[in-house]
Amino acid sequence: MINLPLLKIGNHSPKYPIIQGGMGVKVSGSKLAGSVALHGGVGTIASVGLACDHPDYKGWNYFDVNEIAVAESVKKARESAPDGIVAVNCMVALTDYERQVRSAAEAGVDIIVSGAGLPVKLPEYTRDFADVALVPIVSSVRAADLIIRKWSRQYGRLPDAIVVETPLYAGGHVGATRMENVTDMAFSLERVVPDLVKYLEETVKADIPVIAAGGIWDRPDMERAFELGARGVQMGTRFACTEEGDADIRFKKAYIDARPEDVVVIMSPVGIPGRALLNPFVRKYISGEVESKPCIAACLSHCSYLRDRSTFCIAQALVDAYKGDWENGLFFAGSNVAKCSKIERVGDIFDELVGG
Numbered sequence: 001m002i003n004l005p006l007l008k009i010g011n012h013s014p015k016y017p018i019i020q021g022g023m024g025v026k027v028s029g030s031k032l033a034g035s036v037a038l039h040g041g042v043g044t045i046a047s048v049g050l051a052c053d054h055p056d057y058k059g060w061n062y063f064d065v066n067e068i069a070v071a072e073s074v075k076k077a078r079e080s081a082p083d084g085i086v087a088v089n090c091m092v093a094l095t096d097y098e099r100q101v102r103s104a105a106e107a108g109v110d111i112i113v114s115g116a117g118l119p120v121k122l123p124e125y126t127r128d129f130a131d132v133a134l135v136p137i138v139s140s141v142r143a144a145d146l147i148i149r150k151w152s153r154q155y156g157r158l159p160d161a162i163v164v165e166t167p168l169y170a171g172g173h174v175g176a177t178r179m180e181n182v183t184d185m186a187f188s189l190e191r192v193v194p195d196l197v198k199y200l201e202e203t204v205k206a207d208i209p210v211i212a213a214g215g216i217w218d219r220p221d222m223e224r225a226f227e228l229g230a231r232g233v234q235m236g237t238r239f240a241c242t243e244e245g246d247a248d249i250r251f252k253k254a255y256i257d258a259r260p261e262d263v264v265v266i267m268s269p270v271g272i273p274g275r276a277l278l279n280p281f282v283r284k285y286i287s288g289e290v291e292s293k294p295c296i297a298a299c300l301s302h303c304s305y306l307r308d309r310s311t312f313c314i315a316q317a318l319v320d321a322y323k324g325d326w327e328n329g330l331f332f333a334g335s336n337v338a339k340c341s342k343i344e345r346v347g348d349i350f351d352e353l354v355g356g
């Protein structure tokens with residue numbers, strides 16, 4: 001067993017170099033994030049759609065309630081883990097991206113992780129919060145280079161860490177922009193992590209930790225990522241299927257029942273591929289028969305459902321999945337989902353990953 005690297009993200013040093021990835025809608029809320037933070041990892045709240053089951057949500061005030069719910073979730077996670085490290089994952093593709101970022105920063109979150117687009121304006125939205133570490137998610141060195149050039153020119157700052165998420169295995173929106181990239185080995189962790197580490201050391205000449213995401217399940221997977229030069233790992237699917245996971249128990253049961261052949265990649269209404277379970281809803285979508293629920297609130301800056309009624313309202317479908325509706329939900333999942341055989345406890349996962 002190799003030693004675990006020390007991970008420092010801005011001013012924040014988690015006990016273990018393990019980040020629980022943000023998973024929306026509400027698959028990783030304050031409960032899961034608080035528990036991961038308590039056990040020594042970075043617990044991440046997904047900011048998307050938190051209004052969906054908030055008592056103040058009346059149907060017309062989605063964005064206002066989202067903003068309030070982001071702050072409340074940070075505070076709740078912090079209460080569960082006063083000394084832990086709490087992050088919020090904000091997706092660039094969201095209409096209320098800026099409001100969610102500002103709300104998280106004002107609520108005192110430690111780290112903002114941001115992908116599903118290039119977070120080029122993230123430093124501007126967090127300018128007054130020097131202690132908030134900023135972590136973009138990329139799937140290529142090219143994307144990291146674009147962000148770094150833009151941030152250093154415009155804001156004189158660099159990312160505090162960079163997550164490399166491989167489209168080969170990751171759950172949810174996979175980072176690749178085109179379907180053919182999803183299986184392209186040029187986007188594997190084996191290719192991108194060492195290249196990015198080298199680029200940061202030799203070109204940027206900065207000590208920016210790289211965090212590997214996508215397909216990481218156990219200690220050997222972690223060690224492979226560390227051998228590539230990563231100083232942390234981000235894990236989604238395994239943490240989604242825990243007692244502390246915020247989704248309905250039927251969401252977790254769907255994970256447990258999933259076989260490798262039940263995992264598919266579809267083109268999402270955002271216009272990028274997403275990995276999900278092949279349930280009745282996805283089956284209908286693939287065969288061109290899906291009937292969408294109405295748009296919740298124009299929550300995406302580019303949405304093919306809003307544009308021409310092709311595809312479906314992804315917010316509604318993700319909320320249905322969070323509530324455990326197998327027929328109508330969109331159950332995002334990484335390809336490791338077939339390894340879920342029971343609902344685990346966060347503490348047991350940490351014992352297994354870092355014990356000894």
Ligand SMILES: Cc1cc2nc3c(=O)[nH]c(=O)nc-3n(C[C@H](O)[C@H](O)[C@H](O)COP(=O)(O)O)c2cc1C
Pocket residue numbers: 020021022023024025027046048089091114115116137165169170171172173213214215216234235236237238240331332333334335336
């Ligand atoms: C149910 C689900 C929802 C996700 N939602 C988001 C999200 O809102 N924002 C994001 O950046 N990544 C999202 N992801 C990606 C995870 O944060 C993480 O990077 C990824 O799942 C890592 O791969 P793994 O599942 O193989 O561990 C999601 C993943 C899953 C499984």
